[in-house]
Amino acid sequence: MSKGKAPGQHQRKGMTLMEFFDRFPDDAAAERYLAEARWPDGPRCPHCESANVLIVKSRKPQPYRCRTCRKHFSVRTNTPMHASNLGFRVWLLAMYLMATNLKGVSSMKLHRDLGVTYRTAWHLSHRIRESWSDEQMRAAFAGPVEVDETFVGGKAKNMHAVDRERRITGRGGADKAVVVGIKDRRSGEVVAEVVADTEAATLRPFVEDHTRPTAMVFTDGHKGYNAVKRPRAEVHHSAGEYVRGIVHTNGIESLWSMFKRGYVGTYHKMSDKHLHRYVNEFTGRHNMRPEHTETQMRSTVRAMEGKRLPYAELVAGDPAVAADLSEPW
Ligand SMILES: [Zn+2]
Secondary structure: OOOOOOOOOOOOOOOOHHHHHHHOOOHHHHHHHHHHHHOOOOOOOOOOOOOOEEEOOOOOOOOEEEOOOOOEEOOOOOOOOOOOOOOHHHHHHHHHHHHHOOOOOOHHHHHHHHOOOHHHHHHHHHHHHHHOHHHHHOOOEOOOEEEEEEEEOOOOOOOOHHHHHHHHHOOOOOOOEEEEEEEEOOOOOEEEEEEOOOOHHHHHHHHHHHEOOOOOEEEEOOHHHOOOOOOEEEEOHHHOOOOEOOEOOHHHHHHHHHHHHHHHHHHOOOOHHHHHHHHHHHHHHHHHOOOOHHHHHHHHHHHOOOOOOOHHHHOOOOOOOOHHHHOOO
16 A cells, blocks of 8 residues: 555555545435445446446435346445444544544444444444455565564563573463564565464464565564575564664564553453454554545555455454453543
């Protein structure tokens, strides 16, 4: 999305909240926008891909009918908006808020600002995160790239060099989840994933899957990277060294810093079960950042294609419906 743009050089070109409401005065305007963003070349059947589509004037039972497979559909069909009773403007406004707030938006804030129940707001924000879930499937980076891990949850704080070394042997934080990430210096784009541990068997495939064989890789001195089959240079944080010329991991660490600001300032808690969704949110937003707000919203709508996240699936395995507890306020 931000190919060819120097990261951090741009000033974000935005749509103000006033402009948002001018542009989308009602649900009909929001629905038109969603349809144009999803189908720039005209409506396409989500059931069979046919472009031979009839617009149903009465909108009953749905606004479109496919002439090929004869099924009806709407702009919600086969997206996270499927079976949602929320207005189109609510959906768009939630996308707007989540795309433009760099530290995220809590479910409580969405609940208040959108006038929906807390549970609906929580489900809504997870469905928008689901739209960004392809972030980890980007084309392999050409590099140079920076790779680093961070620890989330438990007593996670900014880890010092000593702690970072301790993980090599004892891991020093069994109660913490591990997230590993890569930032491509050329495009400024990132990928990040929740992983089981910081062992070589885990880190190596992650790095190799996301980088081309010739990509230069910068890491810290963690031994887990030794097996990575890429040209590589390391800075030795344990020796107090953080930058040696071009050898540093400051770029990927700035993603962690934003993620932790969101964790501490916005979400307060991210359950292990849903942690990967928050990771998708922060990487998705990072990668969209250079774009105009309008483009960010359009990309989000396009990324909704084929993704569904029913409430039952989201809370599956949570007997107490931990939904209401997952962000404690
Ligand atoms: Zn069809």
